[in-house]
Amino acid sequence: MEPRPRSFYVLTAFFVLFVLFLYGPTLTIGVLSFQGPGGGLTFPMRGVSLNWFRELFQQQAVGDIWGAFRRSAALGMMVMVTTVVVSVMGGLAFRKRFAGSAVLFYLTITSLVIPSILVSLGVGLIFNQLGFKVHWATSGFGSQLTWTLPFGLLIMFAVFNRFDKSYEEAARDQGASSWQTLWHVVLPIIAPSLIGVALFGFTLSYDEFARTLLTAGSYNTLPLEIFGMTTNVTTPVIYALGSLTTLFSFVIIGVFLLVVWSMGRRRARLGSDAGKGV
Incomplete structure (x- = not known):
């Protein structure tokens, strides 16, 4: 067997460091969340237990963790559905050239390069000036769509470009x-891509902080609640919360991937059955 060149080991080491850079902070939080009852926010750990996960489900002296979680989940679902519907409609519309299509395209994706905090500030000011109540389900919903819709539209443009x-x-x-x-031919073919757009919409909304900061009103979403806890919570319960929310995100991603895999299997089986019938 021919020996591997030195560059292979250098690149392998670089890749390992890159993975540690990406997931090291998450792993650290996960480990620290299993501290013993007397544990603090830093290493070394003082025992190992599930104490802080139990504490998380007790009445908290500060914050509204589970209310914030419900709001983030509901907002994520709203953003997900809207992103999928609008992205499909936009993708269908852009299949044909029309006057001003290029300008409209660039205006659509411009929000990706505008600082998120400025988008949040702008949306909040617009709602105030129009006399509407700043609320997570209205102004927060609108500000998050400025983040998710461009991603959804870019995906659908790519899908329809090769359709x-x-x-x-x-x-x-x-x-x-x-x-x-549309219903029986186009949508079934692009269904895996629609699931990808839905995943983008939900996860981007669920984790969004800056665009929600000035548009959530008096009720926090989960990222805002966690940020608030960093200033007044001095126990590993915040790490337990971070671990559970990360696990929740991975579960959602896993469910979406399972659906895509199941659809691929079903399509392959139908194709095989059709081939046998011929």
């Missing part, structure tokens, strides 16, 4: 209407 229009033509040749073609 084979012959499938639609075949459906129309069989007498399908435009709506039937």
